[in-house]
Amino acid sequence: MLLSSKIRILIPIYLIGLILLVSCSSNTTQTPPVAPLASQTPVPLPMPSGTGGGVISFVTDRNGGRMDLYIINADGSELTQITYSRGDGIAPSWSPDGSKLAYLVSKNNRLNLYTLDLMAVLADPETDHSVLLLADSVDSSPPSWSPDGSAIVFSASQGENLDLFKINLDGSELTPITQTNYNEKHPAISPDGSKLVFSSDQAGTYDLFLVENLNHSEFQIQDPILITSGLKDELFPAWSPNSEQILYTTTENGNKDLVIVSWDGSSTYQLTDSPADEWKASWSPDGKQIIYSYFNFDIALNDLYIMNLENNSSTPITADNFDNWWPSWQP
Helix, strand or coil: HHHHHHHHHHHHHHHHHHHHHEEEEEEECCCCCCCCCCCCCCCCCCCCCCCCCEEEEHHHHHEECEEEEEECCCCCCCEEEECCCCCCCEEEEECCCCCCEEEEEEEECCCEEEEHHHHHHHHHHCCCCCEEEEEEEEECCCECCCCCCEEEEEEEEECCCEEEHHHHHHCCCHHHHHCCCCEEEEECCCCCCEEEEEEECCCCCCCCECCCCCCCCCCCCCEEECCCCCCCEEEEEEEECCCCEEEEEEECCCCCCCEEEEEECCCCCCCHHHHCCCEEEEEEECCCCCCCCEEECCCCEEEEEECCCCEEEEECCCCCCEEEEEECCCC
């Protein structure tokens, strides 16, 4: 009886304490939730001013060892990163109006074809503006644009050999241009749109072949003209702005050198002859200079050099501990 009486006394006291605790808790000032931060307006990147003769796109591995696309003035100033790919990006090629780039990205041991709107990148650098044009096994050939910027020509393997293909900028009408038993790669359409040059191994090594009177509606290759016939490979043809000359890379002397050939193959002029590799060159918009990759075997790195064609003097625009290569001069 005594124990049960004590229990009856303790229960009301416990209830009173619980009521007081709840009452105090309800009067405690609550911290209001933190409002989400307003989305910030992207800070645009300035377009390089073009000092030194224009703007150049190229590839470098300075961002953690991954190869991305950058743009830089021809005097080496105002370096700007424009891609942040998860795979390595290579072989940029400017559209005729200089507003876009076509390039290749290595993913899953394959090269895919992409395009990039440069103005969109500079306006909003925090957004990925790259557009996948073709997820296929594309060859490591710089893509080439049609004169009106509506289509891209490239090299890819859809069988045992490399062939040339055309695809519209919207991804439609993937069309084979060559279907031979040889390998065709490194296509380049002349700025005036009348001619196409490419490398083919019909003779066992890669030579340059040219197609006149190019039909842009059908892109049919008929009776290409052989314009080089070296014992080694002729690669990476690039047209002069007036569509009269072709700059290319030769391996005739065992390493890579640069040569200029007239569009019909009637005359050639060798630009470089050094122990280093000079390769993958591009013309300046005025046709008075070229930019090229210079591979130094002593340090096993590429740098970018500009050559004045009036006196063949060269000047580096990059000199660091990174690979800098695949240059392309904005038209």
